[in-house]
């Protein structure tokens with residue numbers, strides 16, 4: 429993909445007024461997620477990376493959820509409502525007030541095409557900087573199906589976009605298709621959009637007609653073709669959503685490996701949009717990262733872990749079969765082993781919780797040892813309470829720490845204790861039934877049972 433590197437002011441118009449009925453969902457289509465982030469947020473962030481001078485989002489009026497989403501966006505994004513939707517040109521028309529006085533390249537992107545790349549948008553804008561009136565992102569799908577076809581002249585310049593429903597057999601035979609993503613010179617767009625009519629098979633105002641209008645006025649239109657078909661996946665159904673998710677996951681896997689992480693079996697590691705993975709991180713098979721995770725250099729995540737809203741510092745070893753929930757902060761070189769769940773808890777450097785524990789609403793000091801089966805009893809049915817464990821404390825196996833409670837630095841808790849009161853530094857707390865032995869009881873018991881069922 430080559431492009432003139434001239435700088436140009438950019439505006440972004442994001443279209444999201446369609447109904448997305450094929451998702452068969454109560455939730456509006458563009459609020460479905462890819463990599464833990466809604467498609468619409470993904471597209472907004474991609475556009476934002478170009479530092480656009482103006483941004484506009486076009487939505488319908490049929491979804492209170494989408495209206496609420498738009499309402500919560502920051503003021504740099506103008507919200508335009510298109511109701512009822514009458515086509516993509518009509519949608520862009522609703523955004524024109526937000527473009528008032530703007531000159532430069534207007535990028536039109538679809539909120540249901542979540543994987544379009546920042547570099548591609550830049551390349552399209554650069555074509556406008558280079559003198560083109562419109563630049564369209566094209567691709568050659570295996571099955572051109574219902575996509576608009578891109579008609580080129582002998583010089584390879586774009587002459588028109590013909591929607592599949594309006595195409596003649598020759599046009600249908602064209603395999604270069606419209607992704608829907610395009611850049612249009614702002615002045616031309618604002619002056620001529622109103623000249624687009626709806627005399628076509630669908631009776632809609634097609635933005636794609638802007639190309640023929642430009643050509644009729646002697647203007648130059650171009651196609652940038654992407655060879656990454658995944659970039660232009662348009663999500664219309666749940667299977668499209670799954671396909672886009674898979675493509676997104678491979679992007680993240682390659683990025684993590686590129687940045688110096690080892691993935692034992694990349695196809696089984698799942699990332700979120702914001703997962704940050706350091707260098708020399710080793711990630712085993714079947715690991716899932718929810719949103720909000722950062723993994724520092726040299727960490728090992730063994731197989732079958734679920735990690736979400738958590739940070740793991742340098743050199744720590746997690747898993748196998750560990751669950752880090754939101755607010756888990758694992759210190760450098762700490763160990764969190766199998767069947768350990770950590771929620772909203774700081775685990776100090778070099779501390780260990782290796783087996784079968786729940787650590788929630790807690791602070792564990794450096795070098796502390798949390799024995800197998802230790803549970804922080806953080807919830808009393810009404811509120812959450814905190815457990816504080818000092819540096820180098822030792823919690824014996826199968827202890828219940830009833831919060832709020834503090835175990836001071838260096839203290840010991842005997843195995844099987846239920847701790848309800850604070851333990852002072854250097855003390856041993858034992859809170860369990862004292863062991864008694866009844867001499868010979870077992871032997872006597874067996875004798876009395878002999879011969880009876």
Ligand code: UD1
Nearest residue numbers: 443444445446513514515516519538575576606607608634
């Ligand atoms: C559109 C293109 C087609 C291209 C295809 C790629 C037009 C006329 N056709 O067709 O050339 O191959 O995308 O996927 O542009 N939208 C609105 N308001 C409307 C209509 C649509 O906001 O009135 C939004 C939709 O929410 C969606 C996008 O525009 O995000 C595309 O609309 P859609 O109806 O899916 O267009 P296609 O028929 O797929």
Ligand code: MG
Nearest residue numbers: 540662663664
């Ligand atoms: Mg579509």
